[in-house]
Amino acid sequence: MKLPLNWLFEYAEPYMTPRAIADRLDMTGTEVKRIDHHGVDELEQFVVGKVLTCEQHPNADRLRVCTVDVGTGEPSHIVCGAPNVAAGQTVAVAKPGAIMPDGTRLKKAKLRGEPSEGMILAEDELDIGTSHSGIMVLDDALEPGTFLAEVLPIATDVLELEITPNRPDCLSVYGVAREVHAACDVPLQPAPWDGVDLGAPSGIDGVTIEVRDPDLCPRFTAVAYDDVTIGESPAWLKQRLMAAGQRPINNVVDITNYVMLLTGQPVHAFDLDRVAGQRLTVRRATPGEQITTLDDQVRTLPADGMLIEDAEGPTSIGGIMGGARSEISEDTTRVLIEMATWVGSNILATSNALQLRTEASGRFEKGLSPEAAVEGQKVALGLMQELAGATRRPGWIDLGGDGPAPVTIRLRDARVTSLLGVEVPISRQREVLKAVGFGVADAEDGLDVTVPHWRRFDVTREADVIEEVARLAALDDLPATLPTNRPGATLTWPQKVRRRAEDVLVGRGVQEIAGWSFASPALVDRLRAPEGSPLRNVVALDNPMSEEDAVLRPTLVGSLLDAARHNLAHGADSVALFDSGTVYHGWLDDGEHDTPANEHHGLCALLVGPLDPPTWRSPKPAAADFFAVKALVGAVLDTLRVPWEARPAADWSFLHPGRSAEVVSGDTRLGYVGELHPLVAQEWDLAGGAAFAIDLGRIAALAPEVPVYRDVTTFPPVRQDLSLVVTDQSAAQILAIVRKAGRKLLRSVSVFDRFEREGETSLGLHLEFAASDRTLTEEEVAAVWSDIVRALNEEGVQLRA
């Protein structure tokens, strides 16, 4: 909301700089986004002038050359283009050096050869009106040289306020004045409706109003005016509207806007002669019902949208926008000023459905009090009489009446202290609460606080009142303490596992990325997922930002492929990337689940090109292949002490079927490792690549949190190597045979060599034998050894000669 300070100062004037006022408002809950300036600057250059002479310009038909007394003794020569300028007029003059509203500085100039020392002003040039039909002619009683700022509101600072949704009362000049009164400790002038009496709501002769659905329109008030003269508003009113961001239209429309900006209550003016049948009915729209609004749009109302109709049908959308049919026009002479209260949530729903937000709907949707409607009528009454020469028709209509009686909340002093952590003297609590309009009475353990109607929806509980005390009396000097009862804390095991896993990859030269959770539905096709693939079990969005972002990623590999392509296209020779993040799937069963989607934390790495960069000694390192990425996943799992193996599997459509494997620990599948399928690599413009992905949740469950100490010095192990000629067995199969035959005494076995020669495949194994309670004898080792050899022989595996 734009708050012109000259308007504010009519009700509360702190005699502080705009910056200082803004700071106080900021620190008490009314955020000031910006301080703007409306109107002109270098005010001493704007003066009242008297036109002494006015001659035709020698070289221009439309220009006059004037001499103007600006109070300095020597008249100024000013060239003027206005058709209405004439000798003897009292006018507004901007002298050289003046700064106009658009920021330009006026200079002495020559216009078509004639010198001009300033400018005779039209109202739009001062931003106090919109007319450019001629210069302003001022009151002849004004002395030349009088500062114009003393006569016209030609400049003000304007605060751009960000009002939180709980404070619709601050969407008004008087509402903010109340805050300034409390925040800056300056007097608050009486409200503009104080002392105005509308009399009894005895109805209005000839006007009938019916509210059929009072559940959505708790109050509807109307005052009728005759003998209205439509015309221009005075400069002071136009300036305030313009400084507040509203365009002046005519006096009646301007009054409706002025009252809304001053009191917060939206106002609607009907041309009473164009209200068919002189009757209004307020009701819910019928299904599909349409209305033409002021902006000439035909709109279809949603269910529970509220209409105001006359004898010929709908004329306004209640609380949102008036209709074109009964709009105020130049010929209007009779006016019905309507101010109503609408249910905020319904206004919001209607406004959302219509995609139509207005000054009125933005206020009503936050919840206004019924009492505000009457306050607004009282302010409008005087303005209609003064500015539009209107005669009020006796009586007024009030359907619904005031809101519920104000509630009184007990504010316990002890509770204030215990919630805020600082004592606020009761006298201070009383003072600030009264300043913002609360009724306050002493109670045995604190105060009884009565909530004013304009805070009815916002302040309903003790905590809400404590917030008022906090913002106005406690936050400035709040001490900084720490909770006294803090427990110790450490990361959970899965969190430690995640950090460790990430660090392993970082330590090996892999760069972390942050992929998008959103993915294109086409991703699974690009990954060649067949029908029924688990990858196709995605969480889909109802309202994505775009079709490209319409599902949640069912795999991390998509964003890694995107990132690989991006970096290779931007000059990288190779990439080694990983992502550590959530992967989303739907639940496949109908069981009860704690979370709506099946989410797990995945760790996925993608290598394209060599992991180690080329150097002067190894100018062409090999591109990372299956074994490079297997080593990488092995580093993660071995660091976390998770026993694992890679088993042949071709379950991943985006991997090379002959060069991919599942990573398992016992019977638990942890993920996959493999080279990219060439068609997938091609799809992302990659020459190739290798990837792994593992489920860190499963790994955390398998990784031992507390390692067990093992004695390594008391009983030294025996190490032996085994050279084998294998047939068609995989390394894993050979190791399994060896492990089974080696039983408990075989502590470890690993492959250290493999080569093929003359059609034979040779495999070299390191074996380590040990027992935890004794040093093994040669006989014991020999016995196990021969068991192993026998088991291998039975599977057709021979010792190499």
Added chain:
Amino acid sequence: MIDRIERIEQEASAAVDAAQTTDALEQVRVQYLGRKAELPLILRGIADLPADQRGVVGKRANQARVQIEAQLTAARTALEASELDARLVSDQIDVTLPGDPAQPVGRLHVLTQTRREIEDVFLGLGFSVLEGPEVETVYYNFDALNHSPTHPARSKSDTFYTTTGEVLRTHTSPMQIRAMEAAPPPLYVIIPGRVYRRDSDATHTPQFHQVEGLAVDKEITLADLKGTLLDFSRAIFGPDREVRLRPHFFPFTEPSVEIDVSCFNCQRDGSPCSVCKGTGWLEILGAGMVDPNVLGHVRDHGYDPEEVQGFAFGMGIERIAALKYGIPDIRTLYTNDVRILEQFG
């Protein structure tokens, strides 16, 4: 004879000292201790000496031999070392060439790095780290957090909905409720995680990260919130930082505040500053005392609003990272361009 031995010993000692190379030293050894040298001859001839001289001469000759051998060994060690040094000096490589094999450097994403820093600060303050689901129910994301049924944040223009009517959580706050359902007070937790809003500009991306904080206990105060976040701000932005609380509005806290931290980039004298725009303060997060209505949703789990109270806060990790590292457009963090990522982490 004794004189003769002593003279040999002196001559040998002088010859050892004079030898400049290991070859010269070998000649000295042959000359004095070789098969045909005089001292070994004397030693071999001991048996031929008269009985009364054998002991004295034998002992003296042996002493001389040991002495010469020791001197030779010492000299050889010294000469070999200096000759090796001489050879090594000429074996010069270009030490300015790059190391090899290359050790590639990886880094954490700046958001992970920042998240870990924040987690570590709060771990030190006694807050455990919790995480929760990103696809969330409307109940946890809005209803239980005291959002009115018509709250604008619920609209489809602001919030992502799944085709099954769930939401992508718009904040980490739903975990407040889940955390309180899971464990009775006292509860001191932070909840980092990814959240979603339908927004995209230089300071907003449709996915971003928050850290929620929640402390519920018998005697938690707004002053405790200030102290906790003061500690946090000093840990992250430097030891001279101050914080201030500005009143604000959030549905799930009452009172609600925004927390500003004093600018770390300027003198805070109002002169132009690209970080704080001259205000001297940086808004870093929203916070407040947990609204009694929120506690009311978990009353049966031990959270009677008349018995316990607490504070909650929520900050954006992107905002903290952008402030700390001067990142002008947070969207660049999601382009995953290594040239940007490698600047951090």
